[in-house]
Amino acid sequence: MAEKLLEIKHLKQYFNIGRPNQVKAVDDVTFDIYKGETLGLVGESGCGKSTTGRTIIRLYDATGGQVLFNGENVHGRKSKAELKKFNRKMQMIFQDPYASLNPRMTVADIIAEGIDIHGLAKSKKERMERVYELLETVGLNKEHANRYPHEFSGGQRQRIGIARALAVEPEFIIADEPISALDVSIQAQVVNLMKRLQREKGLTYLFIAHDLSMVKYISDRIGVMYFGKLVELAPADDLYQNAMHPYTKSLLSAIPLPDPESERTRRRIMYDPSSHHYEENEKVEMREIAPGHLVYCSEKEFEQYKAQYK
Amino acid sequence: MEKILEVKDLKVSFHVYGGEVQAVRGVSFDLFKGETLAIVGESGSGKSVLNQTIMKLIPMPPGKITGGQILFHGEDIVHKSDKEMEKIRGKDISMIFQDPMTSLNPTMKVGHQIMEVLHKHQNMKSSQAKERAIELLRLVGIPMPEKRVNQYPHEFSGGMRQRAMIAIALAANPSLLIADEPTTALDVTIQAQILELMKDLQKKMDTSIIFITHDLGVVANVADRVAVMYAGQIVEIGTVDEIFYDPRHPYTWGLLASMPSLDSDHKAELAAIPGTPPDLTNPPKGDAFAPRNQYALAIDFEQEPPMFQVSETHFAKTWLLHPDAPKVEPPEAVKLKMRKLSSTFEKPILVKEGK
Structure with a gap:
């Protein structure tokens, strides 16, 4: 499974560029398939998930970044x-x-x-x-x-x-x-x-x-994905057992399960983007906290997440 | 407990070019004060028609109630005229629809749409109605209602729109609220908020809710009792625990098994129900589910199964509960959750006609 078919590098898709209603639908997203x-x-x-898909297949022209399919760029002339x-x-x-x-x-x-x-x-x-x-x-x-x-x-x-x-x-x-x-x-x-x-x-x-x-x-x-950013990427089971990013946690806590007992005891976690307290010049990026498990975080959070990871 | 609504052997048909579509084929159920009854089923199972009939919202013609009764607070509403229904709709029974964009009037301020109900059913003056509208918006969790009311x-x-819809529906303190897939168009996080809101308001106002959905996760979350519909009939009805932990009808098994749970195995194939629902212009002979049912018995193709009572509150319409039926094993995914419930009768009892 190691062979990369698709590499998406710093993909950006903005709409209405330069106008007051500019939307960063996909904002610097990097991952491999x-x-x-x-x-x-x-x-x-x-959150930009459909736009990401559509940009990869070139239904939209990307604002920035690259999509490599078998090593060849899809976008460009x-x-x-x-x-x-x-x-x-x-x-x-x-x-x-x-x-x-x-x-x-x-x-x-x-x-x-x-x-x-x-x-x-x-x-x-x-x-x-x-x-x-x-x-x-x-x-x-x-x-x-x-x-x-x-x-x-x-x-x-x-x-x-x-x-x-x-x-x-x-x-x-x-x-x-x-x-x-x-x-x-x-x-x-x-x-x-x-x-x-x-x-x-x-x-x-x-x-x-x-x-x-x-x-x-x-x-x-x-x-x-959350607001145009990829916030967490992990193997399926790992994501459910070891969700690290608070947004992933809130998303997981909101899924209703077909089991009345677990529904009665459900506790929903809210996500508040301001809870991160990022400093102005802090570098927030995708970091690998465990093999194949990437989280969008700052250096400080990175250490925390690594400690939490089981 | 007080019965709000009794539906007895209700039959609804539509006359269309190809013949007569029997959308609802003999449905009976009761609804008690303050409870939530979820109705689940595929599209075309008649769940929406059933509820629109309770509101008398189906166009007649082509629609027609061909039999049965709908007793609302003990009064049959089947024969009520449109004028009489107008006094009930929005006041005693109100409805929340699936798509809040198409069910709100885009040319009217949200506040006015709430006030409309108050003017009509509670004879409020404008200033008073506006205050109440703001109060209602606050109740459904809309921030800055003083500003929002004019938007x-x-x-x-x-x-937010779905919250506004709920505010309109609750404006006249209805005793019955029908919610037709109110969260299907929403994201999971928003869905969770709306469901919490509805449960919270129900507690405060003691409203009975009929909740139509095809999402079994939502059902497990909101329902006190569940009715499973197939081809215009209720095939199983029981408390939420009975339906999820001790289902008896093969169609309910199929629905439960076709949903992956978060701990289900990737490798295993999902147990899909093969085929599609039957054409209700000519409902099949016998059990309508038989052609798609891997547990179907020979009699299923000949004769419609009767209702069997499994516990005080649990009924299922399948021949498998007959004393002479062979023992069958439900699908693996269902068996995992099965447990013995204390209220279950030792043997299923055949329910005589006209229960």
Whole structure:
């Protein structure tokens, strides 16, 4: 798992630069994604997790920093051919399966759009065969190919979205809240499908969500974002057992668990950003308190966290 | 305990182009004073239609109450006219909706939206109503209510808007509050705040709450009792402990097993419920859940199961509780949490029709 597929270095994404309503949606975020892993990204709405995903795949042009995919920069000047190459390797699954599929296209055309653009099928027959194969991979069947999105339920649409992403044989998939709009029982179906595909095809996922229990289940490592900053990054189990950053703690304490007894005794921890008391010239950055466990902190906090770490 | 609401064998249908959709197919339950009943189920299970029917908010036609009674404080509201309902809605029964952005009026100041209720139901004068509006905003935890009362919904954040909605809903001291997925659109931290607020206010005002959600974590947090709905029927109902620690219906098992808990194993596959809910234009013969149910018995495809009573408060609608049914083992994830509850009867009792 040591091989890095994606390196995100000091990524910045600002909106409305220079105007009074400037927003630092992503502010100096650095992390790596290893080949074959699932990295979960969690945080409140507005914390910049979706923007991070969208900037990585170049739906936005980054304000600063780098995104290296297999050592090559994704951003910066690119010829059409180069862009096409990246687009084939990186795909995205969106949150809302009702809004992300074109209602006027048949399922076959939606799935085959990438195949057509990249010229992956030599004949009409081959193209359709590929579509049928993809439909079967995601648990739909051949007969669905000529239907329109409105004929499908939410879970089925999300499967179509996944089939579309898989059509160009990507290595890396960004899933932006892929299950938030689905029912509990259907969520499990889609998550199981994503896990199976990862095993079979060796995919790498960036899984963006706010449902922490599902994120923990699917992810190998988890990053927590707060106001455009990555505040903690750790292996999934470690993050839940040894949350260090006060924001992570408050987030964990807020998840309702399907267990009435633990709910009766729940104590919620509030996060107050001013509790850090950072000095003006203090250097606050990501520091590694244990192997693979990084926390955004100052030198002083770093010592404290290290002492607390079990 | 005092019964606020009794729903008896309620049936609701919609006449649409393709035929008659039977959205609610014979639902009965009681609601007591000061308690919270959570209703869980997938989309299309009829939970929202059920509650809109209690408010008589479904459009008629195409909707129609085809049978049953809704007794609110002992009075049947099924036959009440719109005019009569207007006196009840917002005053005795009020509702909080899922999306606070679309349910608040964007062209009206928040304060005015609260005062509207006070004018209509409590005949308050403007100055008095405004004071009460400020008081209500303070009650739901909005800082600087004197300033906020004059602002528009777009100046509020999502969590704040939901708080304002709650203030409107509680303005006339209703005895029943229906909350339809009130926290689904909110972040976990904000969700926790809103849930705490609702529980706190319930204690102060002794309101009964019907809480609709599909998040079982939220259910465990707020509910006193839980009703599980599937295909327009209540398939299991019981206290929150009975549903989480001693569930009897395979659909409830499925729901509980499909949620990963924080200590569940990464490697293990989630126990998803296969397939999708049935089409209620032609509800399947027998048990509606049978085609998706790995525990289905032959009789499930022939005959609808009756309600069985498992304890004083716990009912489940499944043939598995019949004395002749084979013993089955619930999924691993459910078994882990199973425990024997003291109130459980030795043997499930068949409930006769018209309980």
